[in-house]
Amino acid sequence: MEKLFMTGNEAIAEAAIRSGCLYYFGYPITPQNEIPEYMSTRLPELGGAFLQAESEIAAIYMVYGAAGAGMRVMSSSSSPGISLKQEGLSYIAAAELPCVIVNMMRGGPGLGGIQPSQSDYFQATKGGGHGDYHLFVLAPSTVQEAVSLTGDAFDIADKYRTPVMILGDGIIGQMMEPVEFEQRPRSKEYDKSWALSGAKGRPRNVIKTLYLDPQKLEQHNLKLQDKYQKMKEDVRIEHYLCDDAEIVIAAYGTVARIAKTAVQILRDKGIKVGLLRPITLYPFPYDHFQEIAERIRKVLVVEMSLGQMVEDVKLAVNGKAEVAFYGRTGGIVPSYEEIAAELEKQLF
Amino acid sequence: MEKLFMTGNEAIAEAAIRSGCLYYFGYPITPQNEIPEYMSTRLPELGGAFLQAESEIAAIYMVYGAAGAGMRVMSSSSSPGISLKQEGLSYIAAAELPCVIVNMMRGGPGLGGIQPSQSDYFQATKGGGHGDYHLFVLAPSTVQEAVSLTGDAFDIADKYRTPVMILGDGIIGQMMEPVEFEQRPRSKEYDKSWALSGAKGRPRNVIKTLYLDPQKLEQHNLKLQDKYQKMKEDVRIEHYLCDDAEIVIAAYGTVARIAKTAVQILRDKGIKVGLLRPITLYPFPYDHFQEIAERIRKVLVVEMSLGQMVEDVKLAVNGKAEVAFYGRTGGIVPSYEEIAAELEKQLF
Amino acid sequence: METIDKTDKMDRVFQRPEALTKATTHYCPGCGHGVAHRLIAEVLDELGIREQTVGVAPVGCSVLMYNYMNIDMLEAAHGRAPAVATGFKRARPDLTVFCYQGDGDLAAIGMGETIAAAARGEKICVIFVNNATYGMTGGQMAPTTLVGQKTSTSAQGRMSERCGFPIKVAEMLSVLDGPQYIARVSVSSAKYIARAKQAIKKAFEVQQLDLGYSLVEVLSPCPTDWHMTPQQAVNWLEENMLPYYPLGEFKVQGV
Amino acid sequence: METIDKTDKMDRVFQRPEALTKATTHYCPGCGHGVAHRLIAEVLDELGIREQTVGVAPVGCSVLMYNYMNIDMLEAAHGRAPAVATGFKRARPDLTVFCYQGDGDLAAIGMGETIAAAARGEKICVIFVNNATYGMTGGQMAPTTLVGQKTSTSAQGRMSERCGFPIKVAEMLSVLDGPQYIARVSVSSAKYIARAKQAIKKAFEVQQLDLGYSLVEVLSPCPTDWHMTPQQAVNWLEENMLPYYPLGEFKVQGV
Amino acid sequence: MKQQQLECAANTAVDSRTLYTNLTMAGFGGQGLMFIGKLLAFSAMKAGLQVSWIPSYGPEMRGGTANCTVVIANEPIASPVIRSPETLIIMNNPSLEAFEPRLKSGGTLFVNSNLVTCPATRKDIEVVAVPADEVAQSAGGRKAANMVMLGAYLAKVAILDKSQIEYGFLEFFGSKAAQTLDLNMKAFSLGAAFSQADCKTKKES
Amino acid sequence: MKQQQLECAANTAVDSRTLYTNLTMAGFGGQGLMFIGKLLAFSAMKAGLQVSWIPSYGPEMRGGTANCTVVIANEPIASPVIRSPETLIIMNNPSLEAFEPRLKSGGTLFVNSNLVTCPATRKDIEVVAVPADEVAQSAGGRKAANMVMLGAYLAKVAILDKSQIEYGFLEFFGSKAAQTLDLNMKAFSLGAAFSQADCKTKKES
Amino acid sequence: MSEEKKKERRARIAIDEHFCKGCGLCVDACPQHIIEISSQVTSSGYYPAACPDPQSKCTGCTLCARVCPDVAIEVFVKQKTNHGERE
Amino acid sequence: MSEEKKKERRARIAIDEHFCKGCGLCVDACPQHIIEISSQVTSSGYYPAACPDPQSKCTGCTLCARVCPDVAIEVFVKQKTNHGERE
Numbered sequence A, B: 001m002e003k004l005f006m007t008g009n010e011a012i013a014e015a016a017i018r019s020g021c022l023y024y025f026g027y028p029i030t031p032q033n034e035i036p037e038y039m040s041t042r043l044p045e046l047g048g049a050f051l052q053a054e055s056e057i058a059a060i061y062m063v064y065g066a067a068g069a070g071m072r073v074m075s076s077s078s079s080p081g082i083s084l085k086q087e088g089l090s091y092i093a094a095a096e097l098p099c100v101i102v103n104m105m106r107g108g109p110g111l112g113g114i115q116p117s118q119s120d121y122f123q124a125t126k127g128g129g130h131g132d133y134h135l136f137v138l139a140p141s142t143v144q145e146a147v148s149l150t151g152d153a154f155d156i157a158d159k160y161r162t163p164v165m166i167l168g169d170g171i172i173g174q175m176m177e178p179v180e181f182e183q184r185p186r187s188k189e190y191d192k193s194w195a196l197s198g199a200k201g202r203p204r205n206v207i208k209t210l211y212l213d214p215q216k217l218e219q220h221n222l223k224l225q226d227k228y229q230k231m232k233e234d235v236r237i238e239h240y241l242c243d244d245a246e247i248v249i250a251a252y253g254t255v256a257r258i259a260k261t262a263v264q265i266l267r268d269k270g271i272k273v274g275l276l277r278p279i280t281l282y283p284f285p286y287d288h289f290q291e292i293a294e295r296i297r298k299v300l301v302v303e304m305s306l307g308q309m310v311e312d313v314k315l316a317v318n319g320k321a322e323v324a325f326y327g328r329t330g331g332i333v334p335s336y337e338e339i340a341a342e343l344e345k346q347l348f
Numbered sequence C, D: 001m002e003t004i005d006k007t008d009k010m011d012r013v014f015q016r017p018e019a020l021t022k023a024t025t026h027y028c029p030g031c032g033h034g035v036a037h038r039l040i041a042e043v044l045d046e047l048g049i050r051e052q053t054v055g056v057a058p059v060g061c062s063v064l065m066y067n068y069m070n071i072d073m074l075e076a077a078h079g080r081a082p083a084v085a086t087g088f089k090r091a092r093p094d095l096t097v098f099c100y101q102g103d104g105d106l107a108a109i110g111m112g113e114t115i116a117a118a119a120r121g122e123k124i125c126v127i128f129v130n131n132a133t134y135g136m137t138g139g140q141m142a143p144t145t146l147v148g149q150k151t152s153t154s155a156q157g158r159m160s161e162r163c164g165f166p167i168k169v170a171e172m173l174s175v176l177d178g179p180q181y182i183a184r185v186s187v188s189s190a191k192y193i194a195r196a197k198q199a200i201k202k203a204f205e206v207q208q209l210d211l212g213y214s215l216v217e218v219l220s221p222c223p224t225d226w227h228m229t230p231q232q233a234v235n236w237l238e239e240n241m242l243p244y245y246p247l248g249e250f251k252v253q254g255v
Numbered sequence E, F: 001m002k003q004q005q006l007e008c009a010a011n012t013a014v015d016s017r018t019l020y021t022n023l024t025m026a027g028f029g030g031q032g033l034m035f036i037g038k039l040l041a042f043s044a045m046k047a048g049l050q051v052s053w054i055p056s057y058g059p060e061m062r063g064g065t066a067n068c069t070v071v072i073a074n075e076p077i078a079s080p081v082i083r084s085p086e087t088l089i090i091m092n093n094p095s096l097e098a099f100e101p102r103l104k105s106g107g108t109l110f111v112n113s114n115l116v117t118c119p120a121t122r123k124d125i126e127v128v129a130v131p132a133d134e135v136a137q138s139a140g141g142r143k144a145a146n147m148v149m150l151g152a153y154l155a156k157v158a159i160l161d162k163s164q165i166e167y168g169f170l171e172f173f174g175s176k177a178a179q180t181l182d183l184n185m186k187a188f189s190l191g192a193a194f195s196q197a198d199c200k201t202k203k204e205s
Numbered sequence G, H: 001m002s003e004e005k006k007k008e009r010r011a012r013i014a015i016d017e018h019f020c021k022g023c024g025l026c027v028d029a030c031p032q033h034i035i036e037i038s039s040q041v042t043s044s045g046y047y048p049a050a051c052p053d054p055q056s057k058c059t060g061c062t063l064c065a066r067v068c069p070d071v072a073i074e075v076f077v078k079q080k081t082n083h084g085e086r087e
């Protein structure tokens, strides 16, 4: 397996292509432009289609259209652009169309800045759009993991007929690391009989989200809810040195890696600390936190935000352990030194 | 004081006007069309401006513009339209512009339906847009309360330089009830020296949200965060028969009224049940729930959603009392009979 | 009620097209959407492409179009039909794709997507039903509402000083290089309906020939929100809309 | 270095306008935005309206314009400048309001707002800087990118089959009834710069006279994303953009 | 007017100390159900009572039926939403189908018998059949059938009298309504007379 | 080439069992810092090491300085984000101002002394001043000053040798780069020579 | 062709009450003025169109059907060449 | 007017290095070809324009200033009527 040296953005684009995604619609925004740029050169030669949409809104609805044709399709953007896609994501979730959306988060709110951030956690996991829907949310923390999660994202999207979000940040997108594109087991053939292809020799198919009858809309919502429950079987989390830990850091994505170094530093000092890194942010690994909360004294949640995932951790821990929070924001990336220092402060 | 008989939508529009809001920008959508319609006839005659924007996005940015001129300004929409405003709300919060936005929620996700719903709670309270920002969120449960909260909304917006959302549903908007427009105490003069008026005889003013330097963006975020902390002094909640209650229902808006009848029914049966009705959804009355959690056995959260406010209740209660949930969705409005029945079930 | 003599040897010379379902519509009596639907259905039948065609329904009174057309359809969000159609067409260039859109949908919230798709020369047909109002939401002012026309958000009649002039979509799009066929028709009378069908047919033929974007603007009565009887509505359309929105072909390339 | 003879009795015949701040810009060497800014500033000074004017900055390379213009300014979100300007102007019709927008901003994401404001005849000026690319994000294809032009998302050059033809904004908007003044100018040479200033001045005069919407499209070099030296860039502009985007006044009413 | 067709309920006793009542009315859009609902609620408000009025809403749905629910009480109204109303006024067959099952046990069902041709199926309710179209016609116009029904209802649930409705009519709907006041009040009176007349009571529960 | 100008650090001992090092390089956009950062990381990857490369990014900001950070190790890299790097390569004054305070105590600061005119202020670090522009000019072009610095760095932190860099250069940057290979490798060698030469060590901490 | 055959109607329309909403557009469109609005309400609440045509004035021009927004009208026309006679 | 006065320069420009980014557009724009790019880098990393003009060829036409995207150039012109002499 040859090792390639790629940015996270390029690696995600390549991984998508290798997962059979031949359609991409997007609009430029820093720090994710390498995704559309990569797609623009590769997809046409593969017989797929790249289109730079006129806006993020148009892009998400192009995704809706191509997904409606049963194709694997992707879009990507960064924070303000993802906000513009909220209506569309709600529609896609409602219409149960599989697709993959990447958000390389940058500092907000408003135009904010272009440096890395994690302040769109709520938007991604609770539903920034209207209605009771959810995205399946995956948070890679290395370029290599971004590759494998991208492959998984398309399978999960097809498995549940749901939009999947890959939630990264500017660092994941811009960083270069070695990556291997292992041959993934061919994904199973998902039923796409719901897709539109012209009503030839079968009753017509309709993809829609309107249910004027509240009874029917409630039924539809309960169906979606069942799906969200079922998704729990795909929850993922990394435990790092948690077995004997008295205190654990909870962090995802880039921050989790930085925190890992902090954990190493503290372990070197003989402090029993571990790291819990949720890989699926929705469904959130509540059970894992709940279980570990019985054994530990405290969770220190570290985010590049002013406190978002910390709410899910609190919901999981439900008072059984103390939950502390440390956050940097606006594009400031915490260093492992400061995380280690914060953790030492939290020891007492 | 003459009693008028008005729909919630009209009452909110009239209350806004009486609070000095002379500018309205919006786009039609059921079930809130009476707001723009009312504004379209009244504002021009008052020397203000009504403009039916070309879209919800344009409307929210027109609000941004008029707010930037230091004017009291409002927009309104319903769920899908509010999703489209998420980028704009993030910008307005970032630029610290005061304004009032009404969301008359309908069933989602997607186009969903047009019947009442409460499934945009997360979007409203956690931030459907990108970045660490919040709206101040008020949830009226009668037409009369919609009137007084609308007045308060404009004051709160000016006090904190923040966007305020009035979160209603189709019932609040469409229902007619008697209303009195009491003379509000003249709102205090808020400092608007930040507003734009041409840089005459003073250094130029700039309204912006971009902070390319992460240090500055973090500072800006911390400033916003301070404001959100300070907002807690304006938390509001209604306690109904909670003093001796063993179990309380938590509900807001329309559902809280229905639940009140359910409480009455159960009280008639001798069951000690009360109702906690958050009026401010952000800032959420965590303290009140925390305090009452010490005294009661259980909270039954009832929402027209599949479970959103229930997370805030859980965060507040933090394991100290049981939290149960009952939800209807898709435009189905729970009856007091079914809420009473659910509560009886939850007694054991 | 008329009793039908079943022994009459008669040919059925006009009947429900195959591309329509048997559902009754939710449209108000005299609404032009019904005619527009039927014309599209007739064209699909005549071109024999019912089973190779995918339609995109808008948000507007015609949102439930997918209950009435006997074809595969997608429901777009308000204004986004051209983007949905683009995504679909790029994924399935072998199929015929059309959007059906109202004037609020196409010329207000969806204007950005409309211009972009037209400029790209996206190979889709757009049937644009201009009834000079927002039908579905109860008759608010549309970008195509005539100056002086009363609506629920222009109670005194549209004022050009405040709201500008109605947008002539067909004329404006004709300036772009992308569109290959652009026409404006009316469904206010049998005479115009016949011409409307010809235009819709041409629009689909443009796509069959892979030429590019086509759009037919259909002037259509909305008796309910115009607060008129169906008869008054068609008259009002012909007396007021036709002078401002001239019928005809604005761009014809290759067909 | 030249040493300046301070005793020379000389008049300063060209200097930094008052409506510009003393800040150095973040623009690349040879970028046309600087010239466009200066022309606006000169016009504001000449009309004496620096203190009655409010500008709306776009998201694009010129997002930081509010650091360079010595006037009150609002930063709009990407594409939404016309909506922000509309909201402001409706609230303060006594002030002069202008938008400054790039081609991605105005002709891609913001096309809906642009058409709507123009159609309404909104009393604002729009200075539209067409550099045929997305400068800020690193040179992606814009709606105004020429056919064959290479960008980071059209590495083989823009192909009209896939992406259609560049939008001629000035021509398209001129079809509408709302706009009162529409012109296209260039900042590629001193000769054109002089004419550009005249057009910008007229655009502001239209607003001074309360006539309606005005727009000046400014062809402007982006040496960085065109991967050229500043000199090459102005030459490329004149050789390639001018033939496709003819300069001139497309609509002149009342001025 | 075929008075013999009338089937009416026994007078509902209105306890003035703890007055509370609610009703739902339903029919085709255009039959004026929203109108009488608002009129009733507004007049009751003017009479010093607490009221709420909730419509089925949404021009986003064309055709079909329209309904509204009114609550009247002399104490603040908690729930304005009523799943099982005490009274129904029904003006067409689809509405009967939709609402009959929801009527409170022991409640009263007023039907416009000219249009509601299907029979009510429940046995635990009272049915008052009013040939409202005919009655209205005799008052001067079929359009006033809604007022006939309101008259019939108020004759039974005596919370407001005719003068209060007349006042409400003029006050709330203004000068436009004044032109049709006579017709409407005549229809109201005929409807009321229908109820008050000695009638066959179908109390089978 | 004014060899006497050279001030270099003592050889950094590289423990091959637990290799871990990191560095940040900064200068004007266009000085090729990103290039040498990627080249270094890529070549190290090809040599079987773990690497990460993080740029300061964003064409949304024109002008100003550019920088990137490389981590090289023989175990999986936890944090690719380094607040206080062990080594700095600095190519202009603003970058010196920004980064000098962040250099790890005892770390090494390589400066292009042709452009960095302000003196380093810290006493707890080693400073290696390389007149990279001049050296590059002597190799055939000022553009290759970045390679001079890389050569100087690798001569001190001996994790890769010249042939590994040459291989990486050709492999990663492809045929386009091949044309400038000679110039670049010559610059690299001259830079390395600079470091290896017996030089005045400014070790003051 | 017998005298009787001549009195036979050349064409007729069938209005499907299930679809008809009584808009009256067909009434106006018919050049023979033989369509009228019935006074009997349908189960959907509409007064539908009817075409009694006792004098067989219908020409089968299809204009009524073409203007009908609800595709409620089918039109039948006597075969131009009388196949029965030829066979 | 004395012989000496004639040799005095009619006009001159001042280039502010703080603003100049060395784009060279003024170099091309000057009809007198008296502007050149300096070989000395500024603190911002640019090689700025300079106008030595030893032969006083500058006409004060302002073309250089008008094309300058960074408003780095000011232009000075000798007063047309010599106020000093008149006074």
Ligand SMILES: Cc1ncc(C[n+]2csc(CCOP(=O)(O)OP(=O)(O)O)c2C)c(N)n1
Residues within 6 Å of the ligand: B027, B028, B029, B030, B056, B080, B081, B084, C059, C060, C061, C062, C078, C101, C102, C103, C104, C105, C106, C129, C131, C133, C134, C135, C136, C137, C142
């Ligand atoms: C995002 C969004 N905004 C607004 C609406 C509400 N809405 C539904 S249809 C419509 C306009 C309908 O007008 P038009 O497009 O002209 O179609 P018509 O009903 O007249 O055929 C609007 C504003 C919506 N559903 N979604």
Ligand SMILES: Cc1ncc(C[n+]2csc(CCOP(=O)(O)OP(=O)(O)O)c2C)c(N)n1
Residues within 6 Å of the ligand: A027, A028, A029, A030, A056, A080, A081, A084, D059, D060, D061, D062, D078, D101, D102, D103, D104, D105, D106, D129, D131, D133, D134, D135, D136, D137, D142
């Ligand atoms: C909603 C949103 N989408 C995308 C971006 C990223 N973005 C910033 S500027 C820009 C385009 C710039 O191009 P143009 O408008 O032509 O201006 P120029 O830089 O060329 O002057 C884009 C796509 C953004 N900031 N916000």
Ligand code: SF4
Residues within 6 Å of the ligand: C026, C027, C028, C030, C031, C032, C033, C061, C131, C135, C136, C221, C222, C223, C224, C225, E062
């Ligand atoms: S409201 Fe108008 S457009 Fe909508 S169905 Fe009725 S007549 Fe047709």
Ligand code: SF4
Residues within 6 Å of the ligand: D026, D027, D028, D030, D031, D032, D033, D061, D131, D135, D136, D221, D222, D223, D224, D225, F062
């Ligand atoms: S990228 Fe282009 S438009 Fe942006 S500052 Fe540089 S030259 Fe100007």
Ligand code: SF4
Residues within 6 Å of the ligand: G011, G012, G013, G029, G030, G031, G032, G033, G034, G035, G051, G057, G058, G059, G060, G061, G062, G063, G064, G065, G075
């Ligand atoms: S077919 Fe022609 S003649 Fe016959 S009923 Fe219809 S319109 Fe009249």
Ligand code: SF4
Residues within 6 Å of the ligand: C030, G015, G019, G020, G021, G022, G023, G024, G025, G026, G027, G048, G049, G064, G067, G068, G069, G070, G071, G072, G073
């Ligand atoms: S046109 Fe059609 S719907 Fe209208 S009355 Fe005639 S048959 Fe009925």
Ligand code: SF4
Residues within 6 Å of the ligand: H011, H012, H013, H029, H030, H031, H032, H033, H034, H035, H051, H057, H058, H059, H060, H061, H062, H063, H064, H065, H075
């Ligand atoms: S003013 Fe004219 S002559 Fe003088 S330097 Fe400038 S361009 Fe040259």
Ligand code: SF4
Residues within 6 Å of the ligand: D030, H015, H019, H020, H021, H022, H023, H024, H025, H026, H027, H048, H049, H064, H067, H068, H069, H070, H071, H072, H073
């Ligand atoms: S045009 Fe201006 S910025 Fe460019 S070189 Fe000349 S003085 Fe410097």
Ligand SMILES: [Mg+2]
Residues within 6 Å of the ligand: C060, C102, C103, C104, C129, C130, C131, C132, C133, C134, C135, C142
């Ligand atoms: Mg319409």
Ligand SMILES: [Mg+2]
Residues within 6 Å of the ligand: D060, D102, D103, D104, D129, D130, D131, D132, D133, D134, D135, D142
């Ligand atoms: Mg541009």
